[in-house]
Structures are given as C-alpha cells and as structure tokens.
Amino acid sequence: MTAPVVPVLTVEPDELIIDALLPRWDAQLAEHAIVHAPPAATYRVARELDFVTIHTPLLDAAIWLRGLPGRIAGTEPPPPPRLVPAEQTGAMPGWVMLGERPDRELTFGAIGRFWTPSIEWRDVPPSAFADFAEPGWGKIVVAFVVSPYGDSSLLTYECRTITADDESREQFLRYWRLIRPFVAHIFRATVGTVRRTAESGVTPAGR
Numbered sequence: 001m002t003a004p005v006v007p008v009l010t011v012e013p014d015e016l017i018i019d020a021l022l023p024r025w026d027a028q029l030a031e032h033a034i035v036h037a038p039p040a041a042t043y044r045v046a047r048e049l050d051f052v053t054i055h056t057p058l059l060d061a062a063i064w065l066r067g068l069p070g071r072i073a074g075t076e077p078p079p080p081p082r083l084v085p086a087e088q089t090g091a092m093p094g095w096v097m098l099g100e101r102p103d104r105e106l107t108f109g110a111i112g113r114f115w116t117p118s119i120e121w122r123d124v125p126p127s128a129f130a131d132f133a134e135p136g137w138g139k140i141v142v143a144f145v146v147s148p149y150g151d152s153s154l155l156t157y158e159c160r161t162i163t164a165d166d167e168s169r170e171q172f173l174r175y176w177r178l179i180r181p182f183v184a185h186i187f188r189a190t191v192g193t194v195r196r197t198a199e200s201g202v203t204p205a206g207r
C-alpha cells in the first residue's frame with residue numbers, strides 16, 4: 001500500500017474526516033454492508049478498488065447510452081484504463097484525495113457543476129478544498145469507512161454534496177431528485193464489489 005494521504009484538516013481521534021470536511025450538506029447518500037473479512041482486509045480492497053471493474057446491466061447500459069452521441073460524432077474519449085482514487089493518477093478530472101486513516105477511512109472529493117448537461121470540474125488543490133465556497137459551484141465528498149463488527153467488518157460508502165448559493169442549490173436538488181435512484185444503484189454495486197472481493201480473499205485486478 002502506498003503512503004497514507006494526510007487529512008487536509010485537523011481531525012479529532014473519534015471524528016470522521018468526512019464530518020470535518022462537510023458537516024452540513026444539501027444531499028447525502030450512504031450504503032452499508034457487513035463484510036465477513038477483517039477490517040484491514042476490507043479496507044485494503046476498498047482503497048485499491050478500480051471503479052472500472054464495477055458492472056451491472058443497468059450501469060453498463062447507462063454508460064453505453066451516455067457515450068452514444070460521442071461515438072456517433074467520433075468524439076468519444078477512450079475509457080480510462082483504471083479509476084483508483086487512491087492512486088491520484090489524474091484519471092478522474094477534478095477529483096482529489098482529501099485524507100486517510102489507514103484501515104479505517106479513505107476520503108476523496110471534487111468541485112464542479114455536476115448538475116449541468118455538460119459536467120464541468122474545477123481543479124482545486126486539496127489544501128483549498130474545505131474553504132472553497134465560490135458561487136455557482138458545488139462540492140462532493142465521498143468516503144469509504146470501515147469499522148470492526150465482531151469478527152467481521154462494517155463497510156460504509158458515503159457521499160455528501162453541498163452547493164455555494166441558492167440558485168445552484170435549487171438546480172442541483174432538482175437534478176438530484178432525478179438521478180438519486182441511479183446513484184444509489186451504483187453505490188450498492190460498489191459496496192457489493194468490495195464485499196465479494198474481500199470475502200473471497202482475492203485482491204483487485206492488477207495488484
């Protein structure tokens with residue numbers, strides 16, 4: 001495992017990084033699962049998860065449909081070979097690592113206009129993420145949190161979103177009501193992938 005990501009804010013021992021970064025939000029979604037594997041093993045799988053490997057019929061169909069206009073026009077960019085947030089390779093435009101507690105919590109996020117037909121991301125360094133509040137933009141914070149659960153683990157995958165002004169909030173919440181069921185489906189698929197991989201004792205592909 002690579003060196004842990006230092007949290008961008010000072011966090012108390014019993015406080016989650018996501019709570020320190022985004023104590024209030026406009027929208028929130030979380031999925032949980034009991035994983036029959038030790039917390040360290042569950043966390044390692046979540047940290048090394050390649051999001052490209054997550055598949056469901058609905059997700060694959062949605063990705064295919066979203067890319068259809070670009071394929072027709074010949075402008076569709078090639079898919080990234082890997083999407084592993086902890087690797088910080090730049091394959092996820094606008095997304096940055098925001099902090100980590102080894103074997104417990106991995107937090108990453110992005111700033112953008114993600115409720116518009118053509119999503120626009122804003123490159124902001126991790127050190128400026130918490131204080132960013134420019135009107136017209138929104139912030140997303142996502143976290144994997146792993147806790148002991150008897151001889152097993154409790155895995156939480158959570159997303160929180162906040163906007164910086166009333167107009168953006170109204171637009172985002174209207175968009176969120178439309179896409180929330182699909183986002184929940186992706187979150188369930190992600191948690192399921194981590195659970196199955198951790199319980200099988202097999203490390204993610206490429207490791």
